[in-house]
Amino acid sequence: MRKVLLLRVGIDKGCGGSLSPIFPDRSFEYIPIPESQPTTDPRTYTTILGRAGVPLARYVKPALAEQHPHFDPEFETCTYGDPTPLKRRQLLQLVPGDLLVFYAGLQPQPPVDPARLYIIGLIEVESVHDLWAPSASDLDTLRSKIGNNAHFFRVTPDKGLVIVRGNKARSELFTKAVPLGDGADNILCDLSELVRYSGSLRRAVGHWIDEQNPVHALEDWLKLGPMNLVGDKARLFSYVVAHDYGFAPNPDSGYCTLACCKPRIRKSAKKGDWIVGLSPARFGPPKLCYVMRVSEKVTFDQYYHVKRFQGRRDNIYHRLPNGRYEQLLNDYHNLENYKRDTQTDWVLMGSLFWYFGQQMIEPPKHLLGSDIFKRCRDRRKITDPEAIKGFVTWLANAYRVGVHSTPRDKSSQSRQSRKESERAPLEC
DNA sequence: GCCATCAGCGTACGAGTCGC
DNA sequence: GCGACTCGTACGCTGATGGC
Numbered sequence: 045m046r047k048v049l050l051l052r053v054g055i056d057k058g059c060g061g062s063l064s065p066i067f068p069d070r071s072f073e074y075i076p077i078p079e080s081q082p083t084t085d086p087r088t089y090t091t092i093l094g095r096a097g098v099p100l101a102r103y104v105k106p107a108l109a110e111q112h113p114h115f116d117p118e119f120e121t122c123t124y125g126d127p128t129p130l131k132r133r134q135l136l137q138l139v140p141g142d143l144l145v146f147y148a149g150l151q152p153q154p155p156v157d158p159a160r161l162y163i164i165g166l167i168e169v170e171s172v173h174d175l176w177a178p179s180a181s182d183l184d185t186l187r188s189k190i191g192n193n194a195h196f197f198r199v200t201p202d203k204g205l206v207i208v209r210g211n212k213a214r215s216e217l218f219t220k221a222v223p224l225g226d227g228a229d230n231i232l233c234d235l236s237e238l239v240r241y242s243g244s245l246r247r248a249v250g251h252w253i254d255e256q257n258p259v260h261a262l263e264d265w266l267k268l269g270p271m272n273l274v275g276d277k278a279r280l281f282s283y284v285v286a287h288d289y290g291f292a293p294n295p296d297s298g299y300c301t302l303a304c305c306k307p308r309i310r311k312s313a314k315k316g317d318w319i320v321g322l323s324p325a326r327f328g329p330p331k332l333c334y335v336m337r338v339s340e341k342v343t344f345d346q347y348y349h350v351k352r353f354q355g356r357r358d359n360i361y362h363r364l365p366n367g368r369y370e371q372l373l374n375d376y377h378n379l380e381n382y383k384r385d386t387q388t389d390w391v392l393m394g395s396l397f398w399y400f401g402q403q404m405i406e407p408p409k410h411l412l413g414s415d416i417f418k419r420c421r422d423r424r425k426i427t428d429p430e431a432i433k434g435f436v437t438w439l440a441n442a443y444r445v446g447v448h449s450t451p452r453d454k455s456s457q458s459r460q461s462r463k464e465s466e467r468a469p470l471e472c
Numbered sequence: 473g474c475c476a477t478c479a480g481c482g483t484a485c486g487a488g489t490c491g492c
Numbered sequence: 493g494c495g496a497c498t499c500g501t502a503c504g505c506t507g508a509t510g511g512c
Binding site: 425 | 499500
């Protein structure tokens with residue numbers, strides 16, 4: 045049975061002090077961690093050009109610019125190695141045909157969104173080499189055979205090194221990053237259900253995916269991405285986002301939530317449905333404001349009390365002992381919004397979302413006639429799975445997940461420091 | 473000031489589900 | 493099989509807004 049070992053690689057806050065960049069179109073740079081040992085590799089972050097033609101030094105701390113990077117994994121000859129006890133044990137369990145799937149924390153550029161974890165490449169195992177106590181001649185022989193992994197350039201050979209050699213035809217550093225984590229370094233809950241793996245990916249050890257179906261599910265995710273999440277019973281609700289203050293929807297902190305306004309959508313939508321926000325007519329032909337997949341549906345009270353949602357700007361309602369809702373003081377809604385907001389008790393949350401704010405995007409030509417981009421009163425429901433798949437495929441291929449810009453309407457009206465007496469209700 | 477457009481909401485109606 | 497009930501959807505009314 046084929047196994048997959050998920051491994052975190054690349055520079056990060058704990059090792060190097062920064063993150064590799066990801067750009068709006070999902071392209072990214074793979075920046076290795078700094079080399080911690082004396083090395084014969086002459087390259088530095090300044091001399092290495094990234095795939096966008098910019099020296100990697102641009103994305104690392106100035107103090108690292110002239111340091112040597114530790115290229116591991118490397119995708120020229122497709123190898124990965126590690127001498128530390130935990131990973132060494134994991135690598136020795138691999139057999140030909142297994143997959144090493146590499147993920148990294150990537151920081152959006154421009155930095156309008158928190159970093160997330162993305163899958164950046166993979167190696168299909170061809171052979172595993174255990175170099176418990178290699179001599180210099182052993183290393184020379186292997187170097188000539190299996191390439192230029194950073195461990196081969198170290199002046200003092202690593203004791204206990206395990207090198208995995210990949211099938212070059214079936215291994216690659218992706219050109220576009222594939223989403224893996226939410227804003228809190230947990231596996232995306234949408235993907236978690238497919239691969240039956242949950243929890244934090246922060247730990248610096250490998251994570252096994254080793255049941256037959258989940259391995260297929262992960263491979264499908266690598267090939268097709270979020271389109272895999274559109275089932276035959278998928279539904280998509282589209283509506284016009286009349287005003288976008290970053291309140292409804294609220295794309296803060298790695299989650300997108302719809303907690304106020306749109307009571308019918310909040311009531312109707314279920315886990316797995318897609319929500320699409322379009323621009324109002326005053327901005328010309330319909331453009332995309334945001335898209336989210338409903339990954340959780342919680343009540344106002346659950347939303348209010350769950351720790352990870354506390355402090356969000358749209359977390360303003362909770363039930364009192366008498367059954368009514370209390371509205372907390374906030375900069376967006378007052379008691380005139382109370383009736384509509386509390387028509388339903390539900391809050392929609394998505395960890396897989398695209399929020400474009402001021403940079404609303406036009407639909408591609410092949411989707412111009414789609415019902416998804418037709419404005420309607422209140423909201424429109426789409427139930428054609430092929431239409432939804434086509435839309436999600438285009439979106440997920442063209443844009444990285446997360447926030448792409450600040451809220452559309454925020455600049456025109458400051459919501460800061462309003463006194464209670466000045467709080468006019470906002471439509472959204 | 474008039475008119476067109478648009479978003480929100482109330483209401484009616486149809487489909488689906490459940491109990492008898 | 494029938495009726496009651498729930499839920500989802502379409503339609504039309506209302507008020508706000510913006511262009512002329």
